[in-house]
Amino acid sequence: MSDKTQNQKGWLFVLPVVLLVAFNALIPLMAVVNYSVQETFGNNVFFFEGMKWFGQVLHSERFHAALLRQLLFTGIILVIEVPLGVIIALSMPRRGPGVSVCLVLMALPLLIPWNVVGAMWNIFALPDIGMLGKLVNGMGIHYNYTQQPIAAWATLIAMDVWHWTSLVVLLAYAGLRSIPDAYYQAARIDGASSWSVFRYIQLPKMRRVLTIAVLLRFMDSFNIYTEPFVLTGGGPGNSTTLLSIDLVKIALGQFDLGPAAAMSIIYFLIILSLSWLFYTVMTRGEDRG
Amino acid sequence: MKKVSWVIPTLYVLFLLLPIYWLISMSFKSTNEILGSFTLWPQKFTLDNYHKIFTDPVWYRGYRNSIIYVLINTVISVTVALPAAYAFSRYRFLGDKHLFFWLLTNRMAPAAVFALPFFQLYSAIKLFDTHIAVALAHCLFNIPLAVWILEGFMSGVPRQLDETAYLDGCGFWRFFNRIFLPTIASGIGVTAFFCFMFSWVELLLAKTLTSVAAKPIAATMTRTASSSGYELGLLAAAGTLTIIPGAVAIWFVRNYIAKGFALGRV
Numbered sequence: 437m438s439d440k441t442q443n444q445k446g447w448l449f450v451l452p453v454v455l456l457v458a459f460n461a462l463i464p465l466m467a468v469v470n471y472s473v474q475e476t477f478g479n480n481v482f483f484f485e486g487m488k489w490f491g492q493v494l495h496s497e498r499f500h501a502a503l504l505r506q507l508l509f510t511g512i513i514l515v516i517e518v519p520l521g522v523i524i525a526l527s528m529p530r531r532g533p534g535v536s537v538c539l540v541l542m543a544l545p546l547l548i549p550w551n552v553v554g555a556m557w558n559i560f561a562l563p564d565i566g567m568l569g570k571l572v573n574g575m576g577i578h579y580n581y582t583q584q585p586i587a588a589w590a591t592l593i594a595m596d597v598w599h600w601t602s603l604v605v606l607l608a609y610a611g612l613r614s615i616p617d618a619y620y621q622a623a624r625i626d627g628a629s630s631w632s633v634f635r636y637i638q639l640p641k642m643r644r645v646l647t648i649a650v651l652l653r654f655m656d657s658f659n660i661y662t663e664p665f666v667l668t669g670g671g672p673g674n675s676t677t678l679l680s681i682d683l684v685k686i687a688l689g690q691f692d693l694g695p696a697a698a699m700s701i702i703y704f705l706i707i708l709s710l711s712w713l714f715y716t717v718m719t720r721g722e723d724r725g
Numbered sequence: 726m727k728k729v730s731w732v733i734p735t736l737y738v739l740f741l742l743l744p745i746y747w748l749i750s751m752s753f754k755s756t757n758e759i760l761g762s763f764t765l766w767p768q769k770f771t772l773d774n775y776h777k778i779f780t781d782p783v784w785y786r787g788y789r790n791s792i793i794y795v796l797i798n799t800v801i802s803v804t805v806a807l808p809a810a811y812a813f814s815r816y817r818f819l820g821d822k823h824l825f826f827w828l829l830t831n832r833m834a835p836a837a838v839f840a841l842p843f844f845q846l847y848s849a850i851k852l853f854d855t856h857i858a859v860a861l862a863h864c865l866f867n868i869p870l871a872v873w874i875l876e877g878f879m880s881g882v883p884r885q886l887d888e889t890a891y892l893d894g895c896g897f898w899r900f901f902n903r904i905f906l907p908t909i910a911s912g913i914g915v916t917a918f919f920c921f922m923f924s925w926v927e928l929l930l931a932k933t934l935t936s937v938a939a940k941p942i943a944a945t946m947t948r949t950a951s952s953s954g955y956e957l958g959l960l961a962a963a964g965t966l967t968i969i970p971g972a973v974a975i976w977f978v979r980n981y982i983a984k985g986f987a988l989g990r991v
Contacts, residue, residue: 446818449808453828453868456805460865461831464842527733534731536979540972541738543982544745547971549926549943552964559751559957560744567747570763598741605737606982659835662928680837687841700838707833 471697489698499699501674502682503706509678510657513596517653518646520597521604525612526638528605539609542602554666557595568594581668585675588668592676595667596660600653607649611642651714658707679703745968751961759957774962784963787942790856791925792970794939797860799920802867803875803913810875811901815887828869836929839865844933858934859941863924870923871916878912911981918978925971942967 475485493499529535545553563569563580568591572579581587615637623633661680664670670677670685677685683703687696751759752774753767778784812818813825843862844853852858886908890900906913932944946963975982 440815440817442818443816444818446812446816446821449812449816450824452805453809453872454824456801456861456864457828457831457868460843460862461834463846464839467842467845468838524733524737529731538734538738539982540975540979542741543975544968544972545741547922547926547968547975548964549928549967551928551943551946552967555946555960556744556748556964559961560747565759565763567743567763567765598744601737602741655833659833659837661835661837680835683835683837684840687837693841696841700835703835704833704838707835708830711833 468697468700471693472701473694475694485694489694490702493695493698493702498682499702502677502679505675505677506658506679509592509596509660510654512593513600513657514650514653516593516597517601517604518650521601521649522608522642522646524601524605525608526634528609530613539606542605544602545599546602550662551666553595553599554663557591557598557663558667561591561594583672585672588672588676592664592667595663596657599663600656603652604649607645608642611645612638615641647715651711654714655707655711658710748961749965751958752965754958754961756956756958759961771958774958775966777959778962778966784942784945787940787945788966790935790939791931791941791943794856794859794863794931794941795921795924797856798863798867798924799917801860802864802871802920803917806868806871806875806916807906807913808901810872810879811905813872813876814879815884825872828872832866832869832873834865836866836927840929840933843930847934853934854936854938856939859931859939860924862930862934863927866927867920867923871920874916874919875909875912878909878915882908911978915978915981918974921974922971925967 472489473485473487475483475488528538548556560566561568561581563573569579569581579587581591619637620633623637628636659680660678661684664676664678665681665684668676670681683696683699686692686699750766753770753772754764755769755771755773758764758768813821839862847853847858847862852861882905886904887900890904891897895904928941928943931941935941935944942963946960
């Protein structure tokens with residue numbers, strides 16, 4: 437950072453980016469803020485309501501339940517995907533003919549439109565005609581994700597692990613590949629166990645990319661909408677209604693703009709502060725390492 | 726040791742391919758066969774589903790629309806991100822770190838929050854239901870991502886390159902276009918791939934901003950599903966075809982993919 441030159445011309449370079457993003461971010465954000473403090477009875481007549489909607493959302497059981505489900509979902513997928521991704525990356529050969537093909541195959545789920553992912557798993561897991569549903573029921577487990585909340589959750593998590601673990605694998609693999617061979621040779625001469633190779637060579641080298649992986653997975657899983665919407669539609673009942681799904685239900689389904697806008701702002705602030713927290717915790721001491 | 730090392734990746738890839746295989750095999754079945762009984766591979770192999778997609782304008786226009794706005798978005802995102810990423814990687818200027826973080830916050834914004842205001846904004850400027858509207862809207866998350874990746878690749882280029890060029894009397898834009906851009910060509914390719922990918926897979930905004938003329942393929946799929954009952958075979962064929970552009974794009978950047986996912990900074 438310190439070897440950069442002071443040059444205010446930088447602003448000219450970033451101006452187009454700032455203008456385009458601001459156009460897309462600030463104007464809609466202003467609209468949301470506007471709605472969040474007003475009440476309307478139609479005909480485009482609005483009344484100022486102050487913080488009423490914020491109070492209402494923060495005290496509503498429905499919001500608490502959706503937030504809890506969202507935190508649970510994000511927590512579970514982070515706990516599964518990050519270690520699993522690291523294990524797979526560690527077990528991949530460092531080079532060789534199959535690696536490229538393997539990486540391309542692994543990236544495939546990332547390239548499928550999100551609603552297709554949802555639709556695919558929706559059919560794949562159906563107990564009567566889907567492969568997964570048949571298989572699980574064939575093992576003697578009664579499984580029907582359209583009726584059992586637990587099964588719906590299991591399907592949702594399996595889908596997300598299927599969809600996104602590769603992102604962690606690719607990131608971790610990129611980190612591993614940046615380690616020079618000399619490090620491993622030195623470790624072998626010292627007679628280091630594979631655990632200490634992991635702990636003192638591989639893990640520190642992966643720190644940076646794992647930070648990115650956790651941040652991206654956190655943000656994206658907190659924003660998830662299309663896949664669970666297509667897979668379960670938030671059901672059975674409300675058991676898989678995550679924050680985004682609830683938000684769209686309120687905003688576009690019931691057209692309660694005020695509460696929906698207040699909820700949007702609270703939602704965004706939660707993501708911002710948690711991302712910032714993750715970022716600070718995971719990069720602390722990076723300069724020393 | 727050598728042989729064991731492939732076991733875990735192989736099992737993982739099989740797990741990934743299973744649902745994809747299921748989708749592809751379903752696309753060659755008739756809807757009756759899918760609903761009738763459980764079969765691992767098509768009993769009566771049929772190309773009817775694909776035939777329908779390639780002959781019915783409602784379907785093939787969906788693909789064309791998606792590809793048009795995805796390409797426009799990729800070009801815009803990469804073009805404006807290049808100078809910005811250069812500034813972030815080389816210069817210190819007032820508020821640079823805050824600006825970078827602000828850009829990233831837009832990558833965090835939930836699309837659901839923006840759906841309704843976007844609809845109003847793009848209707849107000851008379852761009853609703855055009856390709857350019859979706860392309861511009863996707864800039865919200867693709868430009869920050871492009872700046873992020875390109876900045877990572879550019880920071881990997883030693884600053885001596887810039888300084889030597891200036892000492893030799895090379896003007897800035899000449900240096901930037903003739904020397905710097907070719908140096909990070911792989912980074913540009915990777916960035917374009919990511920912009921393509923994220924614009925291709927996004928549906929919520931694309932669906933909100935279009936109705937007929939620019940309707941993306943993914944939206945065609947959901948609307949057809951609800952209007953004419955579940956035509957599973959057709960849906961599976963349409964889904965299979967949506968995997969192809971991504972698979973083709975990734976093949977071009979396969980050697981840089983790991984580094985690309987690490988946003989250029991390893």
